Amino acid sequence: MKNGILFITGLLCLALLTVGCASDETSSSEDLTSGPLLEIVGYDHSVTLTLEDLKALPAVEGWSGTKSSTGVITPPMQFKGVSLIDLADLVGGLQTDMGIQIVAKDGYSITMSYDQATHGNFTTYDPGTGNEKKFNEALTAIVAYERNGKGLPEDEDGPLRIFVISESNNQVVDGHWSVKWVEKLELRPMTEEWVLYLEGSITEDLDRASFESCMASGCHASSWVDGEGNGWSGVPLYLLAGRVDDANVHEDRAYNDDYAAAGYALEIFAADGYSVSIESSKSTFNNELIVASLLNGEPLGEDQFPLRLVGNGLEKGQMVSQIAQIVIVPNEGVKIPSLETFASETEEPSTMDLTLPEGAALKIAGDLRNQLVLTLENLEALGVEAIDIEHPKKGVLTFRGVRLGLLLSLAGVNEEATVLVMTAADGYSVELPLTEVQACENCLVALEGDGTLSMAMGGMDGGFWVKNVIHLMVK
Numbered sequence: 001m002k003n004g005i006l007f008i009t010g011l012l013c014l015a016l017l018t019v020g021c022a023s024d025e026t027s028s029s030e031d032l033t034s035g036p037l038l039e040i041v042g043y044d045h046s047v048t049l050t051l052e053d054l055k056a057l058p059a060v061e062g063w064s065g066t067k068s069s070t071g072v073i074t075p076p077m078q079f080k081g082v083s084l085i086d087l088a089d090l091v092g093g094l095q096t097d098m099g100i101q102i103v104a105k106d107g108y109s110i111t112m113s114y115d116q117a118t119h120g121n122f123t124t125y126d127p128g129t130g131n132e133k134k135f136n137e138a139l140t141a142i143v144a145y146e147r148n149g150k151g152l153p154e155d156e157d158g159p160l161r162i163f164v165i166s167e168s169n170n171q172v173v174d175g176h177w178s179v180k181w182v183e184k185l186e187l188r189p190m191t192e193e194w195v196l197y198l199e200g201s202i203t204e205d206l207d208r209a210s211f212e213s214c215m216a217s218g219c220h221a222s223s224w225v226d227g228e229g230n231g232w233s234g235v236p237l238y239l240l241a242g243r244v245d246d247a248n249v250h251e252d253r254a255y256n257d258d259y260a261a262a263g264y265a266l267e268i269f270a271a272d273g274y275s276v277s278i279e280s281s282k283s284t285f286n287n288e289l290i291v292a293s294l295l296n297g298e299p300l301g302e303d304q305f306p307l308r309l310v311g312n313g314l315e316k317g318q319m320v321s322q323i324a325q326i327v328i329v330p331n332e333g334v335k336i337p338s339l340e341t342f343a344s345e346t347e348e349p350s351t352m353d354l355t356l357p358e359g360a361a362l363k364i365a366g367d368l369r370n371q372l373v374l375t376l377e378n379l380e381a382l383g384v385e386a387i388d389i390e391h392p393k394k395g396v397l398t399f400r401g402v403r404l405g406l407l408l409s410l411a412g413v414n415e416e417a418t419v420l421v422m423t424a425a426d427g428y429s430v431e432l433p434l435t436e437v438q439a440c441e442n443c444l445v446a447l448e449g450d451g452t453l454s455m456a457m458g459g460m461d462g463g464f465w466v467k468n469v470i471h472l473m474v475k
Contacts, residue, residue, distance in 0.1 A: 037159055038143065041186040042091025051159060054145055057082045062140065062165030065172035067125045075127045075370065075410055076169035081144035081160075084117045088187055094118065099190035102162055105181035110212050112177070113190055117141055122164055124171040128370025128412070135171040139164050143182060148383075158182065170369075176213035194306040196291075200244035200328035201337050208306070211235065211293060222287045224311050232310045234292035238283045240326055241266055246337035256337055260284045263331035268309055271324045276309070276317070288312045291323060356470055362445065362453055366421075366474035369412030379447060382406065389442045389458040391465070399456040401446035404437060413474055421473040422455055422466045430463055434474070445469070 036048045060083050065076035088094040099111045115121040120139030125132050144163045145152065152161055158181030164173045196206045214235045215221045223233045242248075242255030260280040269275045283289055289311035293300065300308060300321075307323040330336055356363055357373060364372040379402050386400045408420075413434065421431040437443060442458030455466040 038087075038182065039184045040087055040091050041184065042088075043187060045091060047090050051145060054082055054143065054160075058086060060140055060142055060165065062142075062167055063169040064144075064163035064165045064178070065127050065169075066175035066178050067130055067172050068175040071130055072175075073125075073127055073130050073172060074175070075372070076166075076172060078148055079142065079144040079163045079165055080146040080149075081142035081163070084112065084141045084143065084162075084185065087143060087185060088117070091187060094187060097190060098187050101184075101186040101188055102179050102182060103184040103186065104179050105158065105183050108179065110176060110179060110209060111188075111190065112141060113193065120164070122173045122177065124173055126370075127170065127172045128368070128372070133171070135166070137166045137168055137171075139166050139171075139173070141165075141177070143185075156180070174210070176209060192305070196240075196307060196323065197325045198240060198244045198327075199325070200241065201246050202244050204244055206240075206243070211307075214239070215293070222290045224288050224290055224292070226310065231296050232290065232292040232308070233294040233297070234290040234307070234310075236283075236287050237266060237278065237289050237291055237309065237311075237326075238280075238286060240291060241280070241283065241328060245328060255285075257284060259330075259334075259337050262334045264334060265329045265331070267325075267327040267329055268320050268323060269325040269327070270320050271322045274320065276320050277329075278309075278318070282313070286311070289314070291326075361451075362470060362472065364407060364411045364472045364474070366472075367414045367417040368474055369414065370410065372407070372411050374407075376447065376451065379445065379453075382410075384447065385444075387442060387444060387456075389444065389456050391456075392460075392462045399444050399446040401444040401453075401456065404440070404443040404445055404455075407445060407472075408437070408474070411474070417474045419475050421471075421475065422464070422469055423471040423473065424466050425452075425468045425470050428466065430466060432460070432464060436460075 035050060037051055038049045038054065040047050040049070059080055061078060061080045063076035064079050066074045068074075084100055085094060088100060094100065094114055094117060096114050099113050100117050101109055101111045103109045113121070120141070122139055123132060124135035124139070141162065141164050144161050145159065152159060160182045162177060162179040162182055164177055194208050196211065198204045198206055215233065220235050220239050221233065222236045223231055225231050238255055238260070241260070245256040245259050248254045248256070261284070264280045266278045266280065266283060267275055268278065278289070290309075291307050292310050293307055295301070295304075300306065304321040308319060308321045309323060310319050359375055360373045361376045361379065362374045364374070382402045383406075384400055384402060386398055388396050388398050390396045418434055419431050420434050420437050421429060423429040440458060440460070442456070444456040446454045446456045448454055452468045453470070455464065455469050457464040
């Protein structure tokens, strides 16, 4: 099962959606100023824009962050670009019954509705906890070409990427909206919104956009051709079961094959109540038993919309159309997987588990508005600096890392907090007044060559230069 602590993936994705070092950013966009980057297809004509064309259009700036399907949080960072609505206006404007299909270089596509593109109607989350929260500021979907005044790193994001921005930095949206390597925007009739209810050890309301994200090229897309040559595209049934069979929604080994081997039925319900039962033994790792949303590349017709079960070995009566629910029903005597429980955010710091989730390098917790968990890639994405700092015993050395003040600013220290506790992997711990930390211009979380982190604390005694630091606690 996955660990329930949220990862913070730098100040940027998708999450899993990190970016490269600042030094790589400047050249990536400048080399592309002359060539066509973005095609916008309207009702009766289209336009193609270069980077310079985009920069000549009215620009908007704001903060954007994401929450991935695995719960990984990428906290907000500043982006600049052109709103989707302004781009749609170049080809006639977006009508209320239309959406904007966003197409990436690798073929991945997702469609934003009129309400999302024009009114910023997105689900928002707290960047510290990942919990859904209502956000009162306006949200704007943009095609971004700059991050902090520099071009996007081409090897990570491409020259253009979708972001949903706001004036403040206290919200994030679902990561599947933040499409990388955007090449095309197409105005097209909008299919009806829908939700697929999944129930097992946990429950999930899987919306259209999330399902489309699962169908992305290189993700979980699968297809099947029927006897008449029709091509059905969707997501394997077993992977949908894997989203709710235990607490692991989308991380490695999200599909609990041990549970499937023990035996359960997948009850698949149509909107009118009709249902069929598929044994887990038939669905396990079966990529040709799929829940399809497309037929020959187009949304299903009214009699099948939004989803249909298709695949090898199914009788005609088992190919349920208009699927609304999928429920896991364990066989008699089969135990439902237990759900992991995690330390409460209100738990006293002295009793909190300091163990890092797999892949994480540093946890920042305590009396903060945002509890952060960072990977090494996250820290790189925050903007690594090389700084000369005088070590109390070794003299002036060059350290490469992220300023401690920046990290604490992102975490949002509460006013009543007074102390920072730094803890190493071996249990060594030291604390110092927050006022000293906040006044320290040359205090750094340094990236070491062996993949560990250390504290470079300019102007402070050697005891504060914690090696192999893994945890910062504010209290």
